[in-house]
Amino acid sequence: MIPAAAELPWIVVIPVCLLLLAGSGLTLIGAFGLLRLNSFYARVHAPTLGTSYGMGCILLASMLFFSVLQTRLVIHELAIGAFVILTTPVTLMLVARAAIHRDRLEGKDAIPRAARPD
Amino acid sequence: MTMTVLSWSLLLAQLMLGAAMLCTTWRVLRGPRAQDRVIGLDALYVCGMLLLLTFGIRSGTSVYFEAALVIALLGFVSTAALAKFLMRGEVIE
Amino acid sequence: MTRLLPHPLISAGILLLWLLLNQTLAPGPALVGLAVALFGGWTLALLDQGRPRLRRPDLVLRLTGQVILDIARSNLAVASIILGRRRGSTAGFLHIPLVLRDPQALAVLACILTATPGSTWVEYDAEEGWLLLHVLDLEDEESWIRLVKDRYERPLMEIFT
Structure with missing residues (x-):
C-alpha cells in the first residue's frame, strides 16, 4: 500500500497522523453543523471550519509526508491552500447576498431591510 | 509498525471525510431552499478534495494532487455561477 | 519601473x-x-483598478498573525457551538458603522471576516459606510462591534493609506 512508508521514522508519522485526524475531524464537525444548525444564515458559518483549519491540517500532513518520503521539499499543496483561502470568502459572500436578496423579495420578517439600521 | 499506525489513521480520516460528504449530500438533497443546496454543494466539493488528498498520501503518488487542484478550481467557478443564478435568475446578462 | x-x-x-x-x-x-x-x-x-498603496509591512505581518490566531480560536468556538447541547440559537444580524472607505481595504476586511468561522459579511452600504454582518453567537453586540473596529479596521486603515 505505502511501499516506502515502512521506513519512515516515528517523529514524522505521529505528526502526520495527528494532523490528518484533526483536519478530517474539523471538516466532519463543519459538515455536521451544516446538517444541524437550523437556519440558512447560521448554516453559512459551518463549512468554513473545513475550509480553514480542516484543510490546513490535511495539507500540512500531505506536505510533511511527501517531503520526508521523497527527501526533498514538496510544497505544491500551498497552491491549493492559497486558492481555497482566497475563493471561499468570495463564494460565501455571493451566496449570502443572493439569499438575503431572495428573502427580501419574499418579504420575510426578521431580515434587515438594508445595511443601514432603521 | 509505523505503516500500520499510518494506514489506520488514514482509514479513520477517510471515514470521517466520507461521513462529512454524506452530511453535505443530505443537505443538498433536502434543501429546504435553493441557497441551502448551493452551500451544501460548496462544502461537498471541499470535502471531496480533502478526501482525494488523503488518497494521495495512501498511494504515495502526487497524481491525486492534480485532481484535487482541478476540483478546487472548478468548484469555485460553479458555486459563483450558481450564486449569480440565485441572485438574478440567469447566469449571463 | x-x-x-x-x-x-x-x-x-x-x-x-x-x-x-x-x-x-x-x-x-x-x-x-x-x-x-x-x-x-x-x-x-x-x-485600471488603481494600485493599492501598502504601507507598514510590519503591521501587515502582525495582522496576518492575528487573523491566523483568531481563525483558530473561532474554529474551536464554532465547533463547540455545533456540538453543544443548547438548541436556543443566538445567531443574528449586526449593523456596524465603518470609517474605512478604500475599496481594496474593504475587500480585505470582507475576506477576513467571512473566512473566520462564526461571522459572515452580508452587505455593505457604500453611501454611509454601514456593514451588515451575520454572527453565530450574538451574545454581546458591543463587543463584536469593538472587535471588528479595533482589531481589523484600524490596522487596515494604517496599512492602506
Whole structure:
C-alpha cells in the first residue's frame, strides 16, 4: 500500500497522523453543523471550519509526508491552500447576498431591510 | 509498525471525510431552499478534495494532487455561477 | 519601473505559483514563469483598478498573525457551538458603522471576516459606510462591534493609506 512508508521514522508519522485526524475531524464537525444548525444564515458559518483549519491540517500532513518520503521539499499543496483561502470568502459572500436578496423579495420578517439600521 | 499506525489513521480520516460528504449530500438533497443546496454543494466539493488528498498520501503518488487542484478550481467557478443564478435568475446578462 | 512592473506583488505571486506548480527552479520553466508574471501584471494594469498603496509591512505581518490566531480560536468556538447541547440559537444580524472607505481595504476586511468561522459579511452600504454582518453567537453586540473596529479596521486603515 505505502511501499516506502515502512521506513519512515516515528517523529514524522505521529505528526502526520495527528494532523490528518484533526483536519478530517474539523471538516466532519463543519459538515455536521451544516446538517444541524437550523437556519440558512447560521448554516453559512459551518463549512468554513473545513475550509480553514480542516484543510490546513490535511495539507500540512500531505506536505510533511511527501517531503520526508521523497527527501526533498514538496510544497505544491500551498497552491491549493492559497486558492481555497482566497475563493471561499468570495463564494460565501455571493451566496449570502443572493439569499438575503431572495428573502427580501419574499418579504420575510426578521431580515434587515438594508445595511443601514432603521 | 509505523505503516500500520499510518494506514489506520488514514482509514479513520477517510471515514470521517466520507461521513462529512454524506452530511453535505443530505443537505443538498433536502434543501429546504435553493441557497441551502448551493452551500451544501460548496462544502461537498471541499470535502471531496480533502478526501482525494488523503488518497494521495495512501498511494504515495502526487497524481491525486492534480485532481484535487482541478476540483478546487472548478468548484469555485460553479458555486459563483450558481450564486449569480440565485441572485438574478440567469447566469449571463 | 512602474511601466515594466505595474503590480509587483501580483507578479511575484504569479511567479511563485508557477514555480510551485512546476516544482522546479530550473531556468527554463522559471523564464516562462517570469514572462507569465510580467504579462499578468500588464493585463491587470489595463483593467485600471488603481494600485493599492501598502504601507507598514510590519503591521501587515502582525495582522496576518492575528487573523491566523483568531481563525483558530473561532474554529474551536464554532465547533463547540455545533456540538453543544443548547438548541436556543443566538445567531443574528449586526449593523456596524465603518470609517474605512478604500475599496481594496474593504475587500480585505470582507475576506477576513467571512473566512473566520462564526461571522459572515452580508452587505455593505457604500453611501454611509454601514456593514451588515451575520454572527453565530450574538451574545454581546458591543463587543463584536469593538472587535471588528479595533482589531481589523484600524490596522487596515494604517496599512492602506
